[in-house]
Amino acid sequence: MLKEERHQTILSEVELHNRILLTDIAEALDVSIDTVRRDVKELDGDHKLRKVHGGAISLGFTTNSTRNNNIYRLEDKSTIAEKALVLLKDGAVIFVDGGTTCLELARLLPAELELTCFTHSLPVAMELLSKPNVTVIMVGGQVSKESQTAIGANAIHNLSEIKVDYSFIGTGYVDSQYGLTEFDWDIVQVKKAVIKCAKKTVLLSISEKLNSQHRYKTCEINAINTMITELDPADKLLNPFREHDIGLL
Amino acid sequence: MLKEERHQTILSEVELHNRILLTDIAEALDVSIDTVRRDVKELDGDHKLRKVHGGAISLGFTTNSTRNNNIYRLEDKSTIAEKALVLLKDGAVIFVDGGTTCLELARLLPAELELTCFTHSLPVAMELLSKPNVTVIMVGGQVSKESQTAIGANAIHNLSEIKVDYSFIGTGYVDSQYGLTEFDWDIVQVKKAVIKCAKKTVLLSISEKLNSQHRYKTCEINAINTMITELDPADKLLNPFREHDIGLL
DNA sequence: TTTTATTTTGCGTTTTTTTGCTATTTTTAG
DNA sequence: CTAAAAATAGCAAAAAAACGCAAAATAAAA
Numbered sequence: 001m002l003k004e005e006r007h008q009t010i011l012s013e014v015e016l017h018n019r020i021l022l023t024d025i026a027e028a029l030d031v032s033i034d035t036v037r038r039d040v041k042e043l044d045g046d047h048k049l050r051k052v053h054g055g056a057i058s059l060g061f062t063t064n065s066t067r068n069n070n071i072y073r074l075e076d077k078s079t080i081a082e083k084a085l086v087l088l089k090d091g092a093v094i095f096v097d098g099g100t101t102c103l104e105l106a107r108l109l110p111a112e113l114e115l116t117c118f119t120h121s122l123p124v125a126m127e128l129l130s131k132p133n134v135t136v137i138m139v140g141g142q143v144s145k146e147s148q149t150a151i152g153a154n155a156i157h158n159l160s161e162i163k164v165d166y167s168f169i170g171t172g173y174v175d176s177q178y179g180l181t182e183f184d185w186d187i188v189q190v191k192k193a194v195i196k197c198a199k200k201t202v203l204l205s206i207s208e209k210l211n212s213q214h215r216y217k218t219c220e221i222n223a224i225n226t227m228i229t230e231l232d233p234a235d236k237l238l239n240p241f242r243e244h245d246i247g248l249l
Numbered sequence: 250m251l252k253e254e255r256h257q258t259i260l261s262e263v264e265l266h267n268r269i270l271l272t273d274i275a276e277a278l279d280v281s282i283d284t285v286r287r288d289v290k291e292l293d294g295d296h297k298l299r300k301v302h303g304g305a306i307s308l309g310f311t312t313n314s315t316r317n318n319n320i321y322r323l324e325d326k327s328t329i330a331e332k333a334l335v336l337l338k339d340g341a342v343i344f345v346d347g348g349t350t351c352l353e354l355a356r357l358l359p360a361e362l363e364l365t366c367f368t369h370s371l372p373v374a375m376e377l378l379s380k381p382n383v384t385v386i387m388v389g390g391q392v393s394k395e396s397q398t399a400i401g402a403n404a405i406h407n408l409s410e411i412k413v414d415y416s417f418i419g420t421g422y423v424d425s426q427y428g429l430t431e432f433d434w435d436i437v438q439v440k441k442a443v444i445k446c447a448k449k450t451v452l453l454s455i456s457e458k459l460n461s462q463h464r465y466k467t468c469e470i471n472a473i474n475t476m477i478t479e480l481d482p483a484d485k486l487l488n489p490f491r492e493h494d495i496g497l498l
Numbered sequence: 499t500t501t502t503a504t505t506t507t508g509c510g511t512t513t514t515t516t517t518g519c520t521a522t523t524t525t526t527a528g
Numbered sequence: 529c530t531a532a533a534a535a536t537a538g539c540a541a542a543a544a545a546a547c548g549c550a551a552a553a554t555a556a557a558a
Contacts, residue, residue: 003516004301005268008310022534032518037535046323047356053525054534122375122387129371129394138371138399140389140407145378150387158389252506271544281508286545302515303544 001029006039007048014049014058021055074104076206076230081105083228083249084168084204090114092165095194096124098149099170101204103127109134118164120150120190144186151190159193167198173212174205174227176240180218188216200225207231211240222246250278255288263298263307270304323353325455325479330354332477332498333417333453339363341414344443345373347398348419350453352376358383367413369399369439393435400439408442416447422461423454423476425489429467437465449474456480460489471495 006029013020022040026033044051050059081104088094091114096102098121106127109115113133119125120139128136139162141155169191171180180203182188195201195218203224210229226247231237233248241248255278262269271289275282293300299308330353337343340363345351347370355376358364362382368374369388377385388411390404418440420429429452431437444450444467452473459478475496480486482497490497 002268002270002301002304002306004299004306033534034519035517038517122371122378125392126371126375126397129392129397132394136392136394137403138387138389138392140387140399140404143374143378143385143387145381145385148375148378150389154386155389282544283509284507287507 001031003039006031006035007043010036010039010043010056011048014056019055019057023054073206073208074100077101077104077204078108079230080204080206080228081108084202085109086249087166087202087226088113088115092116093118093163095119095162095164095167095169095198096128097121097167097169097191097194098124098147101170101206102168105168105204106131118162120155120159120194122148122150147184147187149190151186155190156193159190159197162197164198165200167194167201168204169194169201170204171209171218173214174203174209174221175211175213176221176244178213178217179220179223181214182216182218183214185216188218191218195219195223202226202228204228207235207237210237250280252288255280255284256292259285259288259292259305260297263305267310268304268306322455322457323349326350326353326453327357328479329453329455329477330357333451334358335498336415336451336475337362337364341365342367342412344368344411344413344416344418344447345377346370346416346418346440346443347373347396350419350455351417354417354453355380367411369404369408369443371397371399396436398439400435404439405442408439408446411446413447414449416443416450417453418443418450419453420458420467422463423452423458423470424460424462425470425493427462427466428469428472430463431465431467432463434465437467440467444468444472451475451477453477456484456486459486 009029010020010025013025022033022036026036029036040049040051040056043049044056047059049056077100080101084105085108093116095118096106102121103123106124109128109131111132115133116135116137117128118137118139119128120141122143125136125138128134139150139155139158141150141158142152143149144151172182174180180191182191201224203226205227207229221241222244224246226249227241228249229238238248258278259269259274262274271282271285275285278285289298289300289305292298293305296308298305326349329350333354334357342365344367345355351370352372355373358377358380360381364382365384365386366377367386367388368377369390371392374385374387377383388399388404388407390399390407391401392398393400421431423429429440431440450473452475454476456478470490471493473495475498476490477498478487487497
C-alpha cells in the first residue's frame with residue numbers, strides 16, 4: 001500500500017464522515033497507528049484536514065455553531081434544496097443567502113445548469129466555484145464570523161445596485177403572523193436588502209423553524225413568494241401560511 | 250522490449266488501476282527495477298503520471314478534492330509568511346492578496362494580533378475568520394474559478410474606495426528589469442488596484458519566480474516597497490534587486 | 499562491413515525514506 | 529487526583545531512491 005493511497009483514503013474518509021478516528025483508520029488500512037498518525041500529521045501540515053486529539057476532522061467541518069447545531073437536519077435540508085431546483089432554468093440570475101440550507105442548494109446545483117449567482121456567503125461562493133457553468137459574484141462587505149457572510153453598510157449598498165430573478169434565503173425564525181425574524185440586527189438589514197433586490201423571493205426553511213419568532217423583523221410573510229420546507233405542501237402544519245399570498249413547495 | 254513499449258504498458262496499467270508498484274511492473278515486464286524507475290521518472294517529467302515513493306499514481310486519481318490546491322513549496326511559503334509577520338502591529342489595516350503564499354500569511358497570523366484585513370480571496374477570508382481579533386472585509390466582485398478571488402470592474406471599483414497601510418501581494422512572475430508580470434490580464438488589473446490602495450506594498454514571492462516574466466505587467470519593481478523571499482536577504486540571487494529602491498527581507 | 503559514438507540497461511554501493519517498536523511525556527476524562 | 533488513551537521522541541530494520549560505472553544494445557559514420 002502506497003503512502004499516497006493511504007492519504008487519499010484518509011482524505012475521502014474525512015470528507016465523507018467529517019471526522020475519523022486514528023484507531024479506526026489504522027485497522028481499516030492494516031497499518032500501525034504510528035503510520036496513520038504520521039500520515040494525518042502530514043495532511044494537516046498541507047492543510048488538507050485538521051488533526052485533533054485521537055483523530056482528524058474535515059476542514060469544512062468547523063466548530064462553528066451554525067453548522068454544528070444544524071448538521072443533524074441535513075437530510076431535510078437536502079430535500080428542501082432539491083425542491084428549490086425546479087425553479088431554476090438556464091440563464092437565470094439568482095442570489096443565494098448564507099446558512100446551511102442555502103449552502104445545500106448550492107451543493108446540489110446540477111453541473112450542467114447555467115446560472116449567474118450572487119451571494120454574500122463565503123461557503124456558498126466556494127461551493128459554487130466547483131460548478132463549471134455558474135458565474136459567481138461575491139457581494140463584498142465586512143464578514144461576520146458567526147455566519148461567514150458579508151454584512152454591514154457596504155454589503156447592503158452593493159446589494160442595492162443589483163437585480164436578480166430569484167433570491168433564495170434562509171431565516172432564523174418564521175411565523176405566519178410575525179413574518180421572518182432574526183436574533184441579529186445586522187443580519188436583518190442585509191436580508192432586507194436581499195429581498196429588495198429580487199423579483200421573487202424564495203424562503204428555504206426546515207419545518208422546525210415554523211411558528212417561531214425573535215426580536216428583529218426581516219419582513220412580513222407575504223413578502224415571500226415561495227416557501228419551501230421538507231414537508232409535503234399539503235401538510236396541516238403549513239395551514240396558517242396558506243391564508244397569505246404565498247406559494248408552498 | 251522497446252522503451253516506448255514499456256512506457257505504453259506502464260501508462261495503461263496506471264490508468265487501469267489508478268496506481269502501480271514499481272516492483273510489480275519490473276517483474277511483469279521482466280526488466281530491472283532501475284529501468285522501471287527511470288521510465289516512471291521520465292513519464293512523471295512529461296506529466297503523464299505522478300511518481301510517488303514505491304510506485305506511481307494516475308494524475309486523475311488525485312483530482313477528487315477541491316482542496317488539492319497548489320501546496321507546492323509550502324515550506325518556503327511558510328518561511329516567507331513568517332518573515333512578513335514582523336511588519337504587522339496591532340491596529341494595522343492591511344490588504345491580503347490571493348495565492349498560496351498570502352494564504353499562508355493569513356494562516357500564520359497570531360491569534361492575539363488585532364488587525365483589519367481586506368481581501369478579495371475567498372480562501373484567505375475563510376482563514377481570517379478563525380482569527381478572533383481580525384476584522385475581515387471581503388472585497389466583492391466576480392469570482393474567478395482558478396484563483397478563487399474576486400476580480401473584474403466591480404472588485405477594482407471597490408478597491409478604489411479604500412486605503413490600507415500595507416498590501417501583501419503575490420505575483421506570477423517577477424524580474425528586476427521587467428517588474429511584476431502575470432499570465433492573466435484581469436488579474437493584472439486587480440493587482441494594480443491593490444497596489445494603488447496601499448501606502449506600502451509588500452511582495453511575497455518564492456525565489457523560484459525571481460528572474461521570470463510573462464505577458465502582462467502589474468507594475469515596475471520599484472512600486473514594491475518590500476520584497477520577501479525564503480532566501481537570506483544577502484543571497485546573491487537577490488543582487489539585481491538591490492539596485493532598486495526596495496527593501497529585502 | 500567495420501568502427502565509432504551514443505544511448506540504454508543492469509549492478510553494486512551509498513543515502514534517504516518509510517515503518518513499526520519501545521519508552522516517555524502529554525492530554526483527556528471520570 | 530488518577531488511570532487510560534494518545535502524542536512524542538528515539539531507534540533500528542527494511543524498502544526504495546540516488547549515484548557512479550561498466551557492459552550491452554543501438555545508431556551513426558567511415
